[in-house]
Amino acid sequence: MKCFEYMGKELFAQFGIPVPSGRMVTTAEEAEKVAAEIGRPVVVKSQVLSGKRGKAGGIKFADTPEEAKDAAAEILSMTVQGHAVNRLLVEEKLKIESEIYVAITIDGASQAPVLITSAKGGMDIEEQAEEDIVKVHLDVFLGLQPYMAKDLARRIGLKGALAKGYSDVVQKMYRCMIEKDAELVEINPLVVSGDQVIAADAKVTIDDSALYRQKDIEYVDEDMTEIEKMARDAGIGSYVQLGGDIAVMANGAGITMGTLDMVQLFGGEPANFMDAGGGTGVEGTARAIEILLAQKPKVIFINIFGGITRCDDVAKALAYVKENKGIPVPVVVRMVGTNEEEGVKILQEVGIDAYRNMKEAAQKAVELSKAGEAQ
Amino acid sequence: MAILVNEQSKVLIQGITGKQGTFHLKRMQEFGTNVVAGVAPGKGGRIHEGVPLYETVFEAVEEHPIDATVLFIPAPYCKDAALEAIEAGIKVIVIITEHIPVMDELFIVNRAKMKGVTIIGPNTFGMASWKCKLGILPNVAFSQGPVGVVARSGTLTYEIVGSLTNVGIGQTSVVGLGGDRVPGTNFIDMLKLFEADPDTKAVVLVGEIGGNAEEEASEYIKTMSKPVIAYLAGKSAPPGKRMGHAGAIIERGKGTYEGKVKALTEAGAQVATFPYEVVDMIQKVLKK
Numbered sequence: 273m274k275c276f277e278y279m280g281k282e283l284f285a286q287f288g289i290p291v292p293s294g295r296m297v298t299t300a301e302e303a304e305k306v307a308a309e310i311g312r313p314v315v316v317k318s319q320v321l322s323g324k325r326g327k328a329g330g331i332k333f334a335d336t337p338e339e340a341k342d343a344a345a346e347i348l349s350m351t352v353q354g355h356a357v358n359r360l361l362v363e364e365k366l367k368i369e370s371e372i373y374v375a376i377t378i379d380g381a382s383q384a385p386v387l388i389t390s391a392k393g394g395m396d397i398e399e400q401a402e403e404d405i406v407k408v409h410l411d412v413f414l415g416l417q418p419y420m421a422k423d424l425a426r427r428i429g430l431k432g433a434l435a436k437g438y439s440d441v442v443q444k445m446y447r448c449m450i451e452k453d454a455e456l457v458e459i460n461p462l463v464v465s466g467d468q469v470i471a472a473d474a475k476v477t478i479d480d481s482a483l484y485r486q487k488d489i490e491y492v493d494e495d496m497t498e499i500e501k502m503a504r505d506a507g508i509g510s511y512v513q514l515g516g517d518i519a520v521m522a523n524g525a526g527i528t529m530g531t532l533d534m535v536q537l538f539g540g541e542p543a544n545f546m547d548a549g550g551g552t553g554v555e556g557t558a559r560a561i562e563i564l565l566a567q568k569p570k571v572i573f574i575n576i577f578g579g580i581t582r583c584d585d586v587a588k589a590l591a592y593v594k595e596n597k598g599i600p601v602p603v604v605v606r607m608v609g610t611n612e613e614e615g616v617k618i619l620q621e622v623g624i625d626a627y628r629n630m631k632e633a634a635q636k637a638v639e640l641s642k643a644g645e646a647q
Numbered sequence: 648m649a650i651l652v653n654e655q656s657k658v659l660i661q662g663i664t665g666k667q668g669t670f671h672l673k674r675m676q677e678f679g680t681n682v683v684a685g686v687a688p689g690k691g692g693r694i695h696e697g698v699p700l701y702e703t704v705f706e707a708v709e710e711h712p713i714d715a716t717v718l719f720i721p722a723p724y725c726k727d728a729a730l731e732a733i734e735a736g737i738k739v740i741v742i743i744t745e746h747i748p749v750m751d752e753l754f755i756v757n758r759a760k761m762k763g764v765t766i767i768g769p770n771t772f773g774m775a776s777w778k779c780k781l782g783i784l785p786n787v788a789f790s791q792g793p794v795g796v797v798a799r800s801g802t803l804t805y806e807i808v809g810s811l812t813n814v815g816i817g818q819t820s821v822v823g824l825g826g827d828r829v830p831g832t833n834f835i836d837m838l839k840l841f842e843a844d845p846d847t848k849a850v851v852l853v854g855e856i857g858g859n860a861e862e863e864a865s866e867y868i869k870t871m872s873k874p875v876i877a878y879l880a881g882k883s884a885p886p887g888k889r890m891g892h893a894g895a896i897i898e899r900g901k902g903t904y905e906g907k908v909k910a911l912t913e914a915g916a917q918v919a920t921f922p923y924e925v926v927d928m929i930q931k932v933l934k935k
Binding site for chain 1: 748749754784799801829863882920
C-alpha cells in the first residue's frame with residue numbers, strides 16, 4: 273500500500289527524521305491558516321499517488337497566506353494524472369543548496385534489504401550514471417549499523433555536520449522500514465539546507481501482507497478502480513481490470529497469466545486478471561463470480577486446476593450464483609484436479625458443461641465472445 | 648532417485664490439525680509420504696489421522712528423526728514456526744502459507760542460509776519427489792519418471808505436469824519456488840540438483856515475467872549437460888501492472904517476456920509459447 277506524502281512525513285517525524293514544518297489540509301481556508309502559522313513562504317502540494325506532480329501543476333509556491341489560499345483552491349479543482357485532488361500538504365518552502373537521493377527497499381533475488389543513495393538527487397534515479405549511485409545490501413540480522421551509515425556518507429562525498437545528519441537519517445529510515453513493515457522508504461530529495469538535511473519528499477510503501485499489524489497507519493486505496501476495490505473487499509487474492517470482453521477467473525497467478533496469454537493467442541480480449549486461488553471457499557468464489565458479472569462481459573471463462581482450490585467449491589459457487597442471481601452470459605468452465613468429479617457433477621445439475629482441456633476451453637470462450645459480433 | 652527427499656524421508660507437519668493441514672495430510676499420506684509427526688500447540692500427546700502430535704518442533708525431533716517439515720501455519724505465526732524448525736535442525740522446510748510479511752520472510756530465509764537449510768516457498772504448492780509429496784499439489788497430476796520440474800507459479804505447473812503425466816512422461820521431482828518477493832530457493836539451486844541427479848534426463852523450467860530469476864538461471868543453464876525446456880507466463884500482461892505475485896512487475900524494461908526468452912534461448916534452452924507445447928518438446932528431447 274502506497275502512503276500519501278503527508279503520511280510518509282508523519283511516519284518520518286515519529287522516527288525523528290527532519291521534515292519541513294507543515295500539515296495536511298482539505299480546504300483552501302485551512303491552507304491559508306497553516307501558511308499563516310508557518311509565517312514564511314510555503315509550498316502547496318497535491319496529495320495523490322502519482323509521480324510528476326510538479327509537471328502536472330500539482331505543486332505551487334506561495335509567499336503569503338492569501339497566495340497559499342488561492343494556490344490551494346486551484347490545485348483542489350484539478351485532476352493530477354487522472355486522480356482528483358482531495359488533500360493538500362502545506363509546508364514551509366526550503367532553501368535548497370543541493371539534493372541527495374536515498375531509498376531502502378527489498379531485493380528479492382538477493383534476499384536482503386538494499387540501500388540506494390546518490391549525491392545527485394532530485395531527478396529520476398534510473399536516469400543517473402551507474403558510478404554516481406551507491407548500492408549496499410544489508411544483513412537483516414545486523415541491520416544498518418552506525419559505521420555503515422557513516423561509510424555511506426563518505427562514499428557520496430558528505431563531510432562534517434552534513435555527514436552526521438545524513439547518517440542519522442539513513443539509520444532512522446531503516447528503523448522505520450523494519451518497524452512499519454515498509455517495502456520501500458524513499459526520500460527524493462533529501463535537501464541540504466545550511467548544515468542540515470531535511471526530507472523534502474516521502475515515499476513509503478507498506479507491505480500489504482503486514483497491514484494487520486500496522487493498524488495505526490491509515491488505509492489508502494486511491495490507485496484502485498471501483499471493481500478492483502470490490503475484489504479487494506471480497507478477499508480476492510489478486511485482481512486487475514484490463515478492458516476486454518472475456519471475464520477470466522483462474523486459481524493461481526501463474527495459471528491466470530497463462531490463461532490470459534492463451535485467450536489472446538486465440539484472438540480474444542480478457543476483461544480482467546483474477547486470481548481467485550488459495551482455497552477461497554464457496555462464498556468467496558460466489559462473490560468473485562459476481563465481480564466478473566459486474567464487468568458486463570460477453571463470456572465468463574473459469575479455468576481451475578484444483579490444488580488447494582477445490583473444484584466442488586467452485587462448482588457450488590457457480591451453481592449458487594446461477595440459481596439465485598442468474599448468469600446472463602455464456603459460462604465456459606475448465607475444471608480438473610482436487611474433487612474434480614464432484615465439481616463436474618454439480619455443474620451438470622445446473623446445466624453447465626465442464627472442459628478438461630484448457631486449450632479447447634479457451635478456444636470455446638473466444639468463439640462465444642465473437643458470436644455476437646458475427647450476427 | 649529424486650532431489651531433496653524420497654519415499655524414505657520422514658516428514659513432520661506443522662499446523663497439522665487445521666482445516667488445510669488435515670485435508671492435505673490425508674492427500675500426502677495417499678501419495679505415499681511418510682508423515683511421522685505433527686505439531687499442534689495444545690494438542691500434544693494426541694493422535695491425529697494416525698499421526699502423533701507434539702506441542703513443539705523440538706519435542707517432535709526428540710522422538711523422531713525428521714528429514715523435512717511442511718508448514719500449514721497462518722501467516723502471522725509463520726516466522727516463529729519456520730525459525731523453530733530451522734533451530735531444531737530440520738534440513739528441508741516447505742512453507743505453503745501465502746501473505747507472509749516480507750520482513751518475516753527475510754528473517755526466515757537468511758537464518759536458513761546461515762544454517763544450511765533449504766526453504767521451499769513461501770507461497771508455494773510445495774514439492775513432490777517420487778513417493779514423497781510435501782505440500783498441496785494434486786496427486787493425480789504427478790507420476791514417476793525422468794523429468795525434473797522447477798517452477799515459480801503453482802497451478803501452471805499442475806497444468807504442465809498433468810499433461811506430461813497424461814502422455815506417460817513421469818517426473819523425478821517437481822518443485823515450486825513460490826510466488827513471493829523473497830523466495831527461499833531459486834531456479835539455480837534446483838537446476839544444480841537436477842543436473843546432479845542421475846535419474847533426471849531433462850528439466851522443465853516454468854517462469855514468469857518480472858524479476859530477473861530466469862535471466863540468472865540462463866547463466867547456469869549454459870553449463871548444464873541436460874536439456875532444459877522453459878515456459879514463461881505473462882506474455883500478454885500489460886506493463887507496470889501487478890499480476891498477483893509481487894515479483895511479477897515489469898519495471899523499467901527489466902524482467903520482460905522478450906528479455907527472458909532471449910536469455911533462455913541463448914543459453915540453449917527451448918522456450919514453449921504455450922503450456923501444452925512443453926509436452927511435445929520434452930518428448931523430442933527424451934527420444935534423442
